[in-house]
Amino acid sequence: MNVQIVLFDGFDLLDAIAPYEVFTAAAMYSNEEVTVKLVSAEGQRKVTSGVNQLQVQASGELDLSSKGIILVPGASGSVHDNGPESIPVKLQQVTETELSNLLNEAIKKPDILLSTVCGGSLILAMGGLLEDRHAITHHMGIGLLQATNAIPVHARVVDDGDLITGGGVTSGLDVALYLVERELGPRIAHAVEQLFEYERRGTVWKAEGNAPKESKHENPMEATSSRSSNQTDKSFNFQGKWDTTISTPIGHLSVLLDLSSEDGRIAGIAKQGGDIVTLNNIVQVGNQLKWSMKVKKPIRLSLKFIVSVDGNSMYGEAKAGMLPSSKLIGHRIS
Template sequence: MHTQVVLFDGFDPLDAIAPYEVLYAGGTASDGAVTVELVSAEGPREVPSGTAGLTLRATGSIDLGRADLLVVPGASGRVGEPGEVPDHDLGAGERQQDELIPVLLGRTLETELPALLAQAMHDPDITVATVCGGSLILAMAGQLEGRHATTHPLGLHLLDATGAHALRARIVDDGDLITAGGVTSGLDLGLYLLEREMGPRIAHAVEELFCHERRGTVWRAQGLSPSAF
C-alpha cells in the first residue's frame, strides 16, 4: 500500500506527521508492504506550515497512478471570531503567522489540489483519508455531498452546509473515504488504516511501539440504527 501525505501552504504539521510516522512504522513492521511519502500538488518543494514557520519538504508530486491512499491534513492557524475577516494590511510574513484556518483551507481551492482530489475521489482504486480540516477541503471542492464524514468539532456545521452527513466521531469510515476528527486523531487514523489494510497484528505492533491506544468507535454505516435515548 503506497500512501502519499499531501502538503499545502499552511498545513497543520501534526495532521501530516502523525499518520506519516504511524504508516512508516507499519511499513517496517510489514517488511515494506506499506510505503509513505510527503508530496504536494506542485511537486518537490519546501512547504510552509501554519505553525510558527515550520516547514516540511515534499519529496514528490501527487501521483494518482502510484497512490493507493492519499492523506490530506487540515490547516494550522487561528480559529478567529465569528465573522472575522483577514487583515490585508499585514505584510506577507505576518499573514503567514496570523492566518485564519478557513482562509488557509480556502486558499487550496486556488491550486491544482482540488482537481487532483476530485480525480482521486472518483478512482475506485484510491482511498482518500483526511485529518481535521482536510475533509473541509474536500467539502469546499464539492466532493462530499451525500458522504458521511467528520472533522474538528468546530467545523462540523460547515460539512453539513456542503451537503455532507457530518458526524461527531473520532473516525468515520465511508468506504473509499476515511475522515478523522481533531488534530491528534491523525494517530488513530494511521493505526486504523494499518488495521484495515494490513490487519490487526501489524496495527497492534505499531500501537505498542507508539504507546498509544486508539480512542472511540470507528463509525461505519453498518448494523442496527440506534433508537433515540
C-alpha cells in the same frame, strides 16, 4: 501499501507528521512493502506549514496513477478572526490550487483510498466533493461541514467506504492506525500502538449494522415557521427585486433576489451569475425575513440568512458553520 501524504501551504504539522510516523512504523513490522511519501500538488518543493512557518520538504508530486492511500491534513491558523491567517481562509485558498483538481480526480478512482485529518475533510467539502457523504472534522468545523451538505458524524474516525475521515488534530494517529489495521491487519496495528504507547479512542463509525433509535427532535426551521405564521406584519413590504452584496471572509458575492408573496405564502429566488436557486424555508418574523440558500461560489455552501428591510434598503447577515457571519446589504431595484 503505498501512502501519499499531501502537503500544502499552511498545513498543520501534527495532522501530517503523526500519520507519517504511524505508517513508517507499520513498514517496520510488515512483510509487505510499505512506502510513505510527503508530496505536494506542485511537486518537489519546500512547503511552509501553518505552525510558525516551519518548512517541510515534499519529495515529489502527488501521483494519481499510484494506487493506495492519499491522506490530506488540515490547516493551522487563527480560529478567532476572519483575517488572512484564519483557518477557513487558508482552507479556501487550497481549493483554488491545483490540489483541488487532483482531489476531484482522486475521489473518483476505485484503486485510491482517500483519507483526511481534521480540516482536510473541509477541503474536500468546500470543493463540493462530500455532498451526501458521511464525514467528520474538527469539532469547530462541523457546522461548516454540514453547510456543504455533507453528513457530519460525531465520531473520531468515520469509514465511508472509499473515504476515511478523522476529527481534530491528534485523531490523525487514530486515522492512520485504523488504515494500517484495514490494509495490513490488526496485529500490525497493535504492534504500532505498543511502540507508540498509544491506544486508539472510540469506535470507528461505519454505515453498517442496526441503526440506533433516534429521538424525534423538532426541526428548528419548521418550528420557527409554525410559531411565526401569525406574527407577520402586513405593512412590511419586502416584495420586489433586490440587488444585494454579501461580504464574506473569502470574497464578495453579488446576488439578485426576487421576493414575492401570494395568499400568505412567501417565495423567492436568487440569481448569482448564471446560477438561479430557490430560497428555502422562508419565514417572516415581524419585519425580518429568514431563509436558507445554497451557493456554489466562491465555495459550495448552504447559507442561513436573516435580513431586515427599511424602505428600499435591505440589510442583514448570512451564516455558514464556523465561518464568521457575512454582512448583507442591498437596495430594491423594482
